[in-house]
Amino acid sequence: MAREQQLTKVFVEVADSLIDDFDLIDFLQRLSERCVELLDVAACGVLLADEHDVLQVLAASDENTRLLELFALQYDQGPCVECYRSGRPRTNIDLADPNVSQAWPEFTPAALQSGFLSTNAIPMRLRGRVIGALGLFQTRGNTLSDADTALAQALADVATIAILQQRTLAHSETERGQLQYALTSRIVLEQVKGILAERWQVTPDQAFAAFRAYARSHHHQLSHLARLIADGEFDTEQIPRSPRHR
Amino acid sequence: MISDGMAEVLRLLQRDEGFDAAADVAVLAAVTLGVSGLTVSLATGGDRAELMWCTDEAAGSFEDLQFTLGEGPGPEAVRGDAMVLVPDLALVRPERWPALRVEAAGLAARAVFCFPMGIGAIRVGVLTLVRRTAGPLTDGQVGDAQVLAHALAGRALGSVVPGxxxxxxxxxxxxxxxxxxxxxxxxxxxxxxxxxxxxxxxxxxxxxxxxxxxxxxxxxxxARRLRLDLNGNGDGNPLPVSDKD
Incomplete structure (x- = not known):
């Protein structure tokens, strides 16, 4: 598909999602997947600052725990933190550069170990304030062009709008309330991965795949379904287990 | 950014021996947040809440009332996992909390701000700020209150076990x-x-x-290399996969 067509598809998806009652985590995850397709990167994550100004992962293109942990490592170091603090994008950072590993001694080897060669960070901005960052990783050493960076910024802006647009079950009357609800939803999802993994004797990643497939096919919001499960108000036997389950 | 006042509250909270001895810290927190009083209720299973912090009678009465009635900004914050800010109780739609509206009329509470305390699906309780005068919190005060609610949740969940x-x-x-x-x-x-x-x-x-x-x-x-037993001990060995059900 030509890039223009892909882009059109993304913006139609975005418009659709934001009109209806939509699930934020699921939306950001799809958006991360689109980033990977459109920007020719290997992985993408959406990071949001919490009330302590610490970045937390809200969604990633690939929900595997290893990638989530790599983003989590960026709570106090790495390109996303710098981007969040400066409010400016940092692109085409070569992870093999000794200056880079010196600047971020924990993050850099972990990223290399995951097979990434370069990384980029794009700020998520809200009326002059920075609320988080989009993290992009590449495995082939290719670079982001200026046009790519502009597109990445547009996608980061879409993510910001989505976070502030979510209609929650609660009355989140303030922007801070919206941000906090988004972060809480993410944690509930991780707790539920653990609950399902243990009930089904699979890995959390496998549990999540089955959970997401069920939620999508039954038009449940991921966050809402996760809350019901965590509160013991949903019979998880209804969810078909992952194909890998014995 | 946390204010200097709230940073001091958090320091005192760290040093303190237990919730009971924290009355002075609670008063300092209320002053820092620019409110007349505050309460901290811990969820003790079900919808019942136990009052752990209470700076004054007005704040305590309001908290009792909303949990007795089961309606109000506090229960709503707990159920919805989101803060509920009410800068002026007199301007709330009557049908939102009909019983509370009637019962709270005699209390010295004009503005109420509730912050849920929890970690994901873990609901620990709620921090409620009460002010005698109407008006919103500043953005900085909302941030401070969120940080305090987070610290109190962590404390209730044992994050400050001294080494x-x-x-x-x-x-x-x-x-x-x-x-x-x-x-x-x-x-x-x-x-x-x-x-x-x-x-x-x-x-x-x-x-x-x-x-x-x-x-x-x-x-x-x-990774299933460790499984805690009922006493909270782990044997450090991978367990044979037990056949549940």
Missing amino acids: PNGAAPADSADALLHAVVHQATGMVSVQLDVSLPQALLRLRAYAYSSGRPLTDVSRDVV
């Missing part, structure tokens, strides 16, 4: 940023058939007693 000889606790503050800790909490809750907060407490207790970081212990649990 031996007053050393730092075994897990650092950033442990809760790791997906693996939340995943392990969910797994332990099923393994031991306990609630999520209980499961997190067991994990922390195990990490503390074995002198290992919470994230390491969590990784072992998720």
Whole structure:
């Protein structure tokens, strides 16, 4: 598909999602997947600052725990933190550069170990304030062009709008309330991965795949379904287990 | 950014021996947040809440009232996992909290701000700020209150277990940023058939007693190299997969 067509598809998806009652985590995850397709990167994550100004992962293109942990490592170091603090994008950072590993001694080897060669960070901005960052990783050493960076910024802006647009079950009357609800939803999802993994004797990643497939096919919001499960108000036997389950 | 006043409150909270001795800290927190009083209610299973902090009678009466009636900004914040800010109770739609509206009329509470305390699906309780005069909190005060609610939740869940000889606790503050800790909490809750907060407490207790970081212990649990038993001990060995049901 030509890039223009892909882009059109993304913006139609975005418009659709934001009109209806939509699930934020699921939306950001799809958006991360689109980033990977459109920007020719290997992985993408959406990071949001919490009330302590610490970045937390809200969604990633690939929900595997290893990638989530790599983003989590960026709570106090790495390109996303710098981007969040400066409010400016940092692109085409070569992870093999000794200056880079010196600047971020924990993050850099972990990223290399995951097979990434370069990384980029794009700020998520809200009326002059920075609320988080989009993290992009590449495995082939290719670079982001200026046009790519502009597109990445547009996608980061879409993510910001989505976070502030979510209609929650609660009355989140303030922007801070919206941000906090988004972060809480993410944690509930991780707790539920653990609950399902243990009930089904699979890995959390496998549990999540089955959970997401069920939620999508039954038009449940991921966050809402996760809350019901965590509160013991949903019979998880209804969810078909992952194909890998014995 | 946390204000200097709130930073001081958090320092005192760290040093304090227990919730009971924290009355002065609560008063200082209310002053810092620019309100007349505040309460901290801990959820003790079901919808019942236990009042842990209460700076004054007005704040306490308001908190009692909304939990007796089961309606109001506090119960709403707990149910919805989101803060509920009411800068002027007189301007609230009458049908939102009909009973509270009638009963609270005699109390010296004009503005009320409620902040849920919890970690994901773990609901610990709620921090409620009460002011005699109408008006919103500043953005900085909302941020301060969120940080306080978070610190109180962590405290209720045992995050500030002092180490031996007053050393730092075994897990650092950033442990809760790791997906693996939340995943392990969910797994332990099923393994031991306990609630999520209980499961997190067991994990922390195990990490503390074995002198290992919470994230390491969590990784072992998720990889099924470690399984906590009912006493909260782990045998460190992979368990044969038990056939549940």
